Amino acid sequence: MANFIRKALPLVLTVIIVFLFTSVDVFGQDKEPKVLPVYSLGDQTLSINGGLFVPLFFQALDGTISSTNLTPGGIGSLEWNAYINANVKVGLEAGGVFAFSPNFNVLLILPITVKATYIFSYYPFDFPIFLGTGLNIIKYQDLSHIDFLLKPGFSVFWRYNASWSFGLNFVYWWIFQAATGSQPSDETRMGNFLEISLSALYHF
Amino acid sequence: MRKLKLEVLLETAIILPVIVLVIMLAGCNVGNNAIFYTLEHEEKIIDNTLPNNIDVLGIVRDGDYYYAAAGGIYRASVSGRSNSGWKLIDSVDTNSTSLGLCNSLVPFGGKYYAAFFKDETNGNISYGLYSTTSLSSSVVWDGPLGTDSDIKSKQITGLFDVNGNLIVAIYNSTNKGYDLYYSGDGTSFSKVTLGGITGSLVQNVSDISYFGGKYWVLSGSKILNGTSISSLSEIATSSYPSDVTPSAQYEGILASTAFSSNLLYLSDNMGEIFTSSDGVSWTRFSDSPIEVSSNSVPFGRFIQASNDLLLVATEGYGFYKITQTNSITRFSDNTKANLYNGVILGFYVDTTDSNIFIYTAGSGLWSNTLSGISDDKSWQWE
Known part of the structure; x- marks a missing residue:
């Protein structure tokens, strides 16, 4: 599976980037005059995100790396943000993730994070970099856990018009799952995952 | 408009940091389940060719x-079922x-x-x-x-080989x-006389x-016994376990020689297991019924896997292992969900090749070697 992803990823990214630039040319034929939207304090956005969730590896406290044994899964989320100024926005994100174990048992992850974003703009593109943090509710079989989550990442957004942008996100997930209660301490794991998702973002 | 923007500023500047703090505090590892560790150690189940969604109702060698x-x-x-698999055989009568x-x-x-x-083609069912x-x-x-006066063409609801009697x-x-x-x-075949029972048993023999x-015969909330199989009677009220949950139905009974003791083990569907050395006074395993997520575990039949291990079936919680006279633990490998949450109908031990089988309702047949039974991860799906 890892080989497949390694081989397929460049192709998928190439197709997406070509599509984005092609779209610019196509929509660039529009006769309407372009207005450069500038966002400021109080402007808000809502976005819906969906895509691929790639399990990378688990790491123990002693540094040992091990396989997650999970299949690539799916992710979906909703996100609200408010602009502090033209380049900075903060917001909340809640979503869901699924992936499957070797015996096809489903792992469910429900992250709830706050997020700070800095946006570099090069019209008609925005290049947000961001850091999200919060709690991560994980359910597997009859097991459940609530963990700490860090989500650094970056995106490429194309402004379709003043209200809508569409983008591609690359987000690294770092989940710290400590051994708590009666668990032996050597069962602590840091989960490392990669989110590759598409977004539709609405400005209001 | 300006007012609205100021309100949003207040939201973002005050509320979000508070939310961050709450989330950071609340999100710091609640729960006692090592999910990542469990996933890391999950192994793909060895699965032979017997369909996995079937009810298995008995196994013989x-x-x-x-x-x-x-x-x-x-x-x-x-010895070769992992290679040649399971095959459906034809069963016909002498015609x-x-x-x-x-x-x-x-x-x-x-x-x-x-x-x-x-x-049958006429809409009836032949037994x-x-x-x-x-x-x-x-x-x-x-x-x-x-x-015709005994079992011929009757619906068979249970078949037991006990002490030289079928x-x-x-x-x-009719009733x-x-x-x-x-x-x-x-x-x-001769009919068993049931003393103290009017007509037939209300519930099937478990x-x-x-x-x-x-x-010793279990039928719903009744326990019957007798020195001869030809005549059984319900035991005296004083001989029932005194601390049994009133609505409990008895599901499993086993004469055990494990742990160097001759004991009668009795289970019910309300999370209770009792032992008795005389069939009159009973000791319950724990002060309160055994539960999973506040639900009483509906126990079923037992098997003596070895001199130091008994297994007891459950309906929906896999099986439990009894490793001492008063110690019981649940099968722990929850990555084998169909066994871990299985409805276990019974067990079969092949002492010749030291294999043990667990047959289930809707989750097929599971097997292990008797020597490997202590490792919960070593069960395989037939």
């Missing part, structure tokens, strides 16, 4: 093959007529006995108990056994209850054992 009753009868080599579905299969007196039922001296890839069964539970469609018949030779010179 004849020669170098196992035979599993699961509607049809499936056959697999003892070469297909016998339909098999819902019980037990060895008794050097023969094999199976209960069949079949939808019968059949026997054969040997099993193979195609079996011609003798029967239906018995006479005991047959049947559904009595909508259950009757017991027994046979010492597997040919002629298990039978022989302990302390008596036969």
Whole structure:
């Protein structure tokens, strides 16, 4: 599976980037005059995100790396943000993730994070970099856990018009799952995952 | 507009940091389950070719093959079933007529006995108990056994080999209850007299054992016993476990020699397991019923896997291991969800090759070696 992803990823990214630039040319034929939207304090956005969730590896406290044994899964989320100024926005994100174990048992992850974003703009593109943090509710079989989550990442957004942008996100997930209660301490794991998702973002 | 923006600023500047703090505090590792650790160590289940979604209702060994009753009868080599797999065999009567579905299969007196039922073209269902001296890839069964006045063509609801008797539970469609018949030779059957019971048993027989010179029969909330299988009576009220949950129904009973003790083990559907050395005074395993997520565990039948291990079935929680007279733990490998959450119908131990089988309702057949049974990860799916 890892080989497949390694081989397929460049192709998928190439197709997406070509599509984005092609779209610019196509929509660039529009006769309407372009207005450069500038966002400021109080402007808000809502976005819906969906895509691929790639399990990378688990790491123990002693540094040992091990396989997650999970299949690539799916992710979906909703996100609200408010602009502090033209380049900075903060917001909340809640979503869901699924992936499957070797015996096809489903792992469910429900992250709830706050997020700070800095946006570099090069019209008609925005290049947000961001850091999200919060709690991560994980359910597997009859097991459940609530963990700490860090989500650094970056995106490429194309402004379709003043209200809508569409983008591609690359987000690294770092989940710290400590051994708590009666668990032996050597069962602590840091989960490392990669989110590759598409977004539709609405400005209001 | 300006006011709205200021409100948003207040939201973002004040509320979000508070939310961050709350989330950071609340999100710091709540729960006692090592999910990532569990995933890291999950192994793909070895799965032989027997369908995984079937009800398995009995398993026997004849020669170098196992035979599993699961509607049809499936056959697999003892040593080579991972390669050659399980194959459905033909079951016909002496007129070469297909016998339909098999819902019980037990060895008794050097023969094999199976209960069949079949939808007939006239809309009726035919029932019968059949026997054969040997099993193979195609079996011609003798029967239906018995006479019209006993078990012939009756719906078989239980088949037990206990203390040299083949005991047959049947559904009595006349009085909508259950009757017991027994046979010492597997040919002629006699009705068990049930003292203190008017008509038939209201509920089916869930298990039978022989302990302390008596036969012990469970039927719903009733326990019957008797020194001869020909006549059983409900035990005295004072001989029931005194601390049993009032609505409990007894599900499993086993005469055990494990842990260097001769004890009678009794389970019920309300999370309770009792032991008794005399069948009169009972000791419950724990102060309160055994629960999972505040639900009482509905226990079922037992098996003695070795001199220091008993297994007890559950309905929906896999099985539990009894490793000392008063110590019980649940099978722990929750990555094998179909076993961990399985409805376990029974167990079979092949002492010749030291294999153990667990048969389930809707989750197929699971196997392990007796030597590997201490490792919960070593169970495989047949």
